[in-house]
Amino acid sequence: xxxxxxxxxxxxxxxxxxxxxxxxxxxxxxxxxxxxxxxxxxxxxxxxxxxxxxxxxxxxxxxxxxxxxxxxxxxxxxxxxxxxxxxxxxxxxxxxxxxxxxxxxxxxxxxxxxxxxxxxxxxxxxxxxxxxxxxxxxxxxxxxxxxxxxxxxxxxxxxxxxxxxxxxxxxxxxxxxxxxxxxxxxxxxxxxxxxxxxxxxxxxxxxxxxxxxxxxxxxxxxxxxxxxxxxxxxxxxxxxxxxxxxxxxxxxxxxxxxxxxxxxxxxxxxxxxxxxxxxxxxxxxxxxxxxxxxxxxxxxxxxxxxxxxxxxxxxxxxxxxxxxxxxxxxxxxxxxxxxxxxxxxxxxxxxxxxxxxxxxxxxxxxxxxxxxxxxxxxxxxxxxxxxxxxxxxxxxxxxxxxxxxxxxxxxxxx
Amino acid sequence: xxxxxxxxxxxxxxxxxxxxxxxxxxxxxxxxxxxxxxxxxxxxxxxxxxxxxxxxxxxxxxxxxxxxxxxxxxxxxxxxxxxxxxxxxxxxxxxxxxxxxxxxxxxxxxxxxxxxxxxxxxxxxxxxxxxxxxxxxxxxxxxxxxxxxxxxxxxxxxxxxxxxxxxxxxxxxxxxxxxxxxxxxxxxxxxxxxxxxxxxxxxxxxxxxxxxxxxxxxxxxxxxxxxxxxxxxxxxxxxxxxxxxxxxxxxxxxxxxxxxxxxxxxxxxxxxxxxxxxxxxxxxxxxxxxxxxxxxxxxxxxxxxxxxxxxxxxxxxxxxxxxxxxxxxxxxxxxxxxxxxxxxxxxxxxxxxxxxxxxxxxxxxxxxxxxxxxxxxxxxxxxxxxxxxxxxxxxxxxxxxxxxxxxxxxxxxx
Numbered sequence: 001x002x003x004x005x006x007x008x009x010x011x012x013x014x015x016x017x018x019x020x021x022x023x024x025x026x027x028x029x030x031x032x033x034x035x036x037x038x039x040x041x042x043x044x045x046x047x048x049x050x051x052x053x054x055x056x057x058x059x060x061x062x063x064x065x066x067x068x069x070x071x072x073x074x075x076x077x078x079x080x081x082x083x084x085x086x087x088x089x090x091x092x093x094x095x096x097x098x099x100x101x102x103x104x105x106x107x108x109x110x111x112x113x114x115x116x117x118x119x120x121x122x123x124x125x126x127x128x129x130x131x132x133x134x135x136x137x138x139x140x141x142x143x144x145x146x147x148x149x150x151x152x153x154x155x156x157x158x159x160x161x162x163x164x165x166x167x168x169x170x171x172x173x174x175x176x177x178x179x180x181x182x183x184x185x186x187x188x189x190x191x192x193x194x195x196x197x198x199x200x201x202x203x204x205x206x207x208x209x210x211x212x213x214x215x216x217x218x219x220x221x222x223x224x225x226x227x228x229x230x231x232x233x234x235x236x237x238x239x240x241x242x243x244x245x246x247x248x249x250x251x252x253x254x255x256x257x258x259x260x261x262x263x264x265x266x267x268x269x270x271x272x273x274x275x276x277x278x279x280x281x282x283x284x285x286x287x288x289x290x291x292x293x294x295x296x297x298x299x300x301x302x303x304x305x306x307x308x309x310x311x312x313x314x315x316x317x318x319x320x321x322x323x324x325x326x327x328x329x330x331x332x333x334x335x336x337x338x339x340x341x342x343x344x345x346x347x348x349x350x351x352x353x354x355x356x357x358x359x360x361x362x363x364x365x366x367x368x369x370x371x372x373x374x375x376x377x378x379x380x381x382x383x384x385x386x387x388x389x390x391x392x393x394x395x396x397x398x399x400x401x402x403x404x405x406x407x408x409x410x411x412x413x414x
Numbered sequence: 415x416x417x418x419x420x421x422x423x424x425x426x427x428x429x430x431x432x433x434x435x436x437x438x439x440x441x442x443x444x445x446x447x448x449x450x451x452x453x454x455x456x457x458x459x460x461x462x463x464x465x466x467x468x469x470x471x472x473x474x475x476x477x478x479x480x481x482x483x484x485x486x487x488x489x490x491x492x493x494x495x496x497x498x499x500x501x502x503x504x505x506x507x508x509x510x511x512x513x514x515x516x517x518x519x520x521x522x523x524x525x526x527x528x529x530x531x532x533x534x535x536x537x538x539x540x541x542x543x544x545x546x547x548x549x550x551x552x553x554x555x556x557x558x559x560x561x562x563x564x565x566x567x568x569x570x571x572x573x574x575x576x577x578x579x580x581x582x583x584x585x586x587x588x589x590x591x592x593x594x595x596x597x598x599x600x601x602x603x604x605x606x607x608x609x610x611x612x613x614x615x616x617x618x619x620x621x622x623x624x625x626x627x628x629x630x631x632x633x634x635x636x637x638x639x640x641x642x643x644x645x646x647x648x649x650x651x652x653x654x655x656x657x658x659x660x661x662x663x664x665x666x667x668x669x670x671x672x673x674x675x676x677x678x679x680x681x682x683x684x685x686x687x688x689x690x691x692x693x694x695x696x697x698x699x700x701x702x703x704x705x706x707x708x709x710x711x712x713x714x715x716x717x718x719x720x721x722x723x724x725x726x727x728x729x730x731x732x733x734x735x736x737x738x739x740x741x742x743x744x745x746x747x748x749x750x751x752x753x754x755x756x757x758x759x760x761x762x763x764x765x766x767x768x769x770x771x772x773x774x775x776x777x778x779x780x781x782x783x784x785x786x787x788x789x790x791x792x793x794x795x796x797x798x799x800x801x802x803x804x805x806x807x808x809x810x811x812x813x814x815x816x817x818x819x820x821x822x823x824x825x826x827x828x
Contacts, residue, residue, distance in 0.1 A: 190626075242824065245827055354432075355433070374827070388803040
């Protein structure tokens with residue numbers, strides 16, 4: 001089938017899926033979870049083909065690790081789906097209701113977005129994960145996974161479709177685009193009228209390509225050049241613990257700290273101690289002149305360093321002489337993700353919270369908490385770094401739109 | 415100045431404008447209103463140049479009428495601004511607040527979107543209107559108005575900047591792009607990192623061009639192929655009054671009815687009477703075979719008619735044999751704007767409300783009520799026909815984003 005034929009089937013299915021009850025949706029997600037576990041041998045066999053191809057192709061160990069499926073990982077996928085079942089279904093909720101002087105009764109009601117396109121890299125767990133979140137919210141998904149995971153994705157999608165068939169639910173609630181060419185990706189990005197929203201999940205290159213080429217609405221996610229600013233008065237031990245955590249607890253994630261901004265009044269006391277701690281983790285420091293003098297082994301930072309999301313054991317350090325300078329530096333270099341101030345000065349904390357342009361702005365905490373589960377949303381489809389629709393961790397609500405249902409008794413406009 | 419230099423100034427200004435108090439913003443909007451009235455002679459003189467150029471160029475009377483400014487129209491612009499002052503300022507409101515088990519206190523706070531780009535046609539009143547709504551919500555605007563209104567827009571923007579200067583507020587809160595070339599429009603659409611959202615206001619061609627070419631986030635507005643469906647049991651007089659109103663009360667607007675869908679059981683009773691009423695307004699009917707036989711003077715409709723937003727004294731008529739068929743026909747042809755069912759059958763009303771995919775779905779009322787003022791929002795920046803961010807009439811809230819401000823006391827992620 002051509003992409004447009006697949007998209008037409010997905011669009012037709014969206015009206016059916018939007019009308020399913022919470023019970024129907026939950027039953028399907030639970031059955032998918034069970035079937036994934038039952039079919040784990042088949043799925044692992046398909047995954048073995050992807051792994052072999054990946055090894056022959058020389059994929060790096062990190063990518064191969066994300067690609068690999070095991071019994072345990074399939075169980076995690078299934079458990080993730082079961083957690084989604086336990087969440088409240090937002091669809092159909094009336095969030096506002098008001099009556100106009102002419103008697104029109106206007107209700108604002110949560111509805112599915114419709115057809116959600118997701119473009120992602122070779123992480124087969126995303127396939128089940130995205131299906132669960134989207135189906136729970138009455139959405140249909142069209143998936144374009146990385147070519148390196150094609151066999152794994154096919155096996156997972158086949159399992160999901162088998163569950164839908166068994167329950168006589170629309171099998172086109174999920175579509176995997178098996179044509180992994182760049183042309184088909186570009187075509188998907190321009191399917192206005194079929195795809196209601198496109199969510200890229202992956203590295204900065206993938207996201208940039210989608211933002212630049214898509215004509216359908218996009219939710220930009222994931223890229224995080226996150227800063228921690230240590231103010232002129234701060235608890236030194238707290239600052240060191242938070243920076244260590246945000247930089248080293250997990251380096252490859254978008255809410256990791258990539259850059260330290262430090263007030264000059266506290267630099268001499270903090271930086272040598274911090275340097276000792278960071279060196280225990282093998283973190284490379286790239287610092288401006290003042291900070292470099294206080295951090296043994298540090299390299300000189302370039303302007304480019306301050307704009308870089310390393311996703312590695314590297315941190316940049318910038319010295320400033322005021323909270324205002326820190327805010328300006330961060331607003332110039334950040335990606336609108338997560339920023340934190342470590343301070344004992346309440347007025348400066350307030351300035352930072354108000355002045356920083358980012359989804360999540362922290363006082364005295366690690367940036368690592370920007371996450372749907374840590375926020376208590378019970379799920380996460382991604383972390384939005386744009387201003388429209390959803391910002392920050394996106395739970396089930398980010399997968400909803402609304403419509404106005406309006407009751408009249410013959411009203412006409414004067 | 416180049417476009418990128420203008421955009422840089424706008425971006426710098428957004429941090430300042432976001433921090434203004436409601437009082438500062440209101441004072442500025444009020445002063446702009448006063449100054450527009452005081453400078454009306456200068457503005458009308460500038461408008462006269464546009465009008466003269468437009469007449470020489472042979473612009474059609476409708477366009478010339480929208481372009482024309484008079485004392486009265488300038489007073490309306492000023493009064494519109496004064497109404498915006500009277501509205502509540504949503505910025506800074508905390509819409510949610512919760513504490514996590516680890517003690518993190520998370521607040522969701524309404525903030526400006528940032529830099530709002532607006533591309534519009536030769537309607538100089540939009541210039542003041544957009545400034546008022548965006549400034550009230552702490553946003554900065556970058557305007558690209560139609561070339562036919564350039565002198566008028568320059569005079570209005572000069573007046574706005576004079577008010578900002580007098581109050582020592584950032585003059586770059588408003589920027590008019592005076593380069594009216596297509597190249598500069600395309601460049602504007604791709605200024606990611608500078609423009610936070612782009613709102614096209616104008617005809618279908620303008621909106622399509624923005625949707626297809628923009629890489630910055632867009633809110634799609636305005637195109638409305640709106641339907642009225644008359645069900646198998648309905649109040650005939652009510653149906654005729656509503657259809658007359660929705661079709662003829664104002665033909666050039668996006669919430670006007672463009673297509674009638676009628677149940678075959680009621681067609682013979684309704685259509686001849688309706689036809690008489692529509693003919694009083696000179697409405698041309700393009701109908702399918704069954705309906706054509708019941709409506710004297712009707713032409714045969716093509717499939718293309720059912721997908722057309724006429725914005726004219728023309729209506730298409732489609733006969734169906736069930737509410738399900740009506741819903742499928744409408745979902746296939748509509749633009750996601752406004753649809754109405756006229757019925758006495760509550761179960762069918764419910765099916766219609768649930769099944770139709772549109773921003774506003776009515777029971778027994780005219781589609782003409784889809785409007786920010788009619789909804790009681792006190793303002794309208796446009797009517798969104800997309801699913802993301804805002805759907806339907808967009809008031810001040812549609813010009814806000816949110817951020818999470820999070821207070822901790824040393825939390826790190828385990």
